[in-house]
Amino acid sequence: MNKTIVAISTPLGSGAISIVRMSGNDALKIAHKFFAPLKKQKIVARKMHLGKFDLGNNFEKCMMVYFPSPNSYTGEDIVEFHLHGSTALTQLIQTKLIEAGAVLAEAGEFTKLAFLNGKLSLDEAEGIIDEINSESEAELRIALSSADGKLKKEIKEQQEILKNVLAEIEVGLDYPEETEFVDLKNSIIEKVSQVYEEIDKIISYSEQTKLIKSGVSVAIIGKTNVGKSSLLNALIGEEKAIVTDIEGTTRDIVEAKIDYNGVRFNFYDTAGIRDSIDAVEKIGIEKSKRMLDIANIVLIVLDASKKITKEEKDIIEKLKSPHIFVVNKSDKTRVLEKQKEEIEVSALANKNIDILKKKIFEKTIGDNINFNATTIANERQLEILKQAKIQIKEAMNLRDESIEILSLLIKKIWQTLGKITGETENEDIISLIFSRFCVGK
Ligand SMILES: Nc1nc2c(ncn2[C@@H]2O[C@H](COP(=O)(O)OP(=O)(O)OP(=O)(O)O)[C@@H](O)[C@H]2O)c(=O)[nH]1
Ligand SMILES: [Mg+2]
Incomplete structure (x- = not known):
């Protein structure tokens, strides 16, 4: 037997309008039990009707539209009620429709019907x-x-x-x-x-x-105090992570995202890597090391005013993901040895941050995005x-x-x-x- 399904099709919460939708052979019959157009006219296909929905003790003034089979989203008869946007109201109306014979739809069931009735291909x-x-x-x-x-x-x-x-x-x-x-x-x-x-x-x-779909994950890794959190803040243009001159300021991962050239980049500022005896900081450092493997790209942040240390060399050796050497604090006198394909920046003075963003884009997404290519869903x-x-x-x-x-x-x-x-x-x-x-x- 062909069932008639019903669901609230707009997000729950208050808003200007909410839509409750039914699909199936009995959609119109069930709708007629509650809805009457204000001017008592007959329901016409694909036309909005202003009317009253009978709630028992009172009425909801709303709009109703009917899409007869096969020219509807699912290919079946569809009735939509356009109501005032209230969670309580839409739920009450949904309950009424269920009591009158409709069945609560499963997740994606409307689109599944559209597929089964040949309205959409699987990839559409x-x-x-x-x-x-x-x-x-x-x-x-x-x-x-x-x-x-x-x-x-x-x-x-x-x-x-x-x-x-x-x-x-x-x-x-x-x-x-x-x-x-x-x-x-x-x-x-x-x-x-x-x-x-x-x-x-x-x-x-x-x-x-x-x-592009998952967003590009960018890990910011380095020793304590090299300016990782300052760099995160400069990249996102917001004071999100705490910055101090105390070593070991960041203990957990701080996450922030930006949209760059239409692509989402998720930055992960991490705890500075050092030999710590603090139990909490140690957990943070373990997390930082894990980010080295799972990020799409790693920014290795180094301090321009200091020589490279053994700890830093160890991190670099373990690197698997693509990476960029970011030499921070370039406003200070340079002491650090030259790194391969490095970018000199100053998080403090906001210098070369745009060049860094561009470089991250190129190394992950490429020169440009081919929107016209056949893509995979x-x-x-x-x-x-x-x-x-x-x-x-x-x-x-x-x-x-x-x-x-x-x-x-x-x-x-x-x-x-x-x-x-x-x-x-x-x-x-x-x-x-x-x-x-x-x-x-
Ligand atoms: N001169 C100068 N100082 C900077 C720059 N970037 C950060 N600093 C300073 O370096 C210190 C440490 O900065 P943070 O951003 O907290 O460094 P961090 O790497 O996140 O440190 P931890 O979280 O402890 O690992 C702060 O005093 C910053 O103001 C810079 O480009 N130039
Ligand atoms: Mg920090």
Whole structure:
């Protein structure tokens, strides 16, 4: 039996308006139990009706709109109530609708229905999730290009190439006496290599995209008192971290974010590294060392007025992530030895901070962002593409195998790619994807 679902589709809290939405066969019938247009006119499709919602003892004056199937977001009948923005009111109305037969929607259920009814492809749906969750401008632009179904189109093209290859093989096997198998194999492998190139390109753009979406994490590491906290404050243009001339001022990680060229950068100011006997400071120093491995880039802060120490050399040796040497306190007389690819700054005098930001951008994101490239919506899709890439590589090395084995592998690649367009995907994964939505979307 087809159920009618209901949810509050706007964030909870007070605001100008809130929307409660129903989708399903009974949406209009349930709506009629409570809502009557002020002028008693008939409900017309896709038109806002001003009316009264019967709450039992009193009425809520609100707007109602009806989208009949199939021309709605979910493809089913949809009714929306546009109410005054109050949590108590929207919850009361939702309860009334449930009492009258609607069922509370699960997270992402509206968009899941849209997918199941052919209104959206899987990657368009995932793009919508990201759009809702995006925090920076770059993130939003990527989500929009994905919501546009660009990735799906691109992957479909590749699937099409593979399908044609499979057809070619079929014909070859049906007419073996007329087929030159060596030529056939060469031609297959050439086409599969083209698919490889395409997938590889998408993967490398996606790695950039991933960084943009998660935000770039930048760890500020160094000895005590070199000016790490001062540098954090200069980078974000705000006095967020405590600065003193006492060694060991920062004990825990101080986090701050900025938007630079449309990308989110998360800075982590850490406890200065030294041999400390203080138990709390020791924990902080352990955290700092861990940041060395997990950050996308590390700023190694050194004091221009002092010679490099053994502790600092030890930190530098352990570095795995990309890094930049930041020589701070450049307003003082230089004593420090020259470092590789260093940037001289003065956190105190705000000198060269912009140059440092630019350098961080270049070393993590690259020269520029390719917004028009086909991008990947999320980790799941990226994993699928990487899996497909391995399978294609395998196929390309199968020159000596029989054509039947090659054909089996190409079918497998085709199915792997189908997990992105949703064509070969199973129920479980689809449910998992839609559970990432909030209820009401
Ligand atoms: N002359 C000069 N002094 C600076 C500069 N940057 C920071 N300082 C001073 O250096 C001292 C230490 O600065 P902090 O930013 O607290 O240093 P930190 O590395 O965070 O220190 P810990 O948290 O103790 O590890 C303070 O007195 C700052 O005013 C600079 O560019 N030039
Ligand atoms: Mg500090």
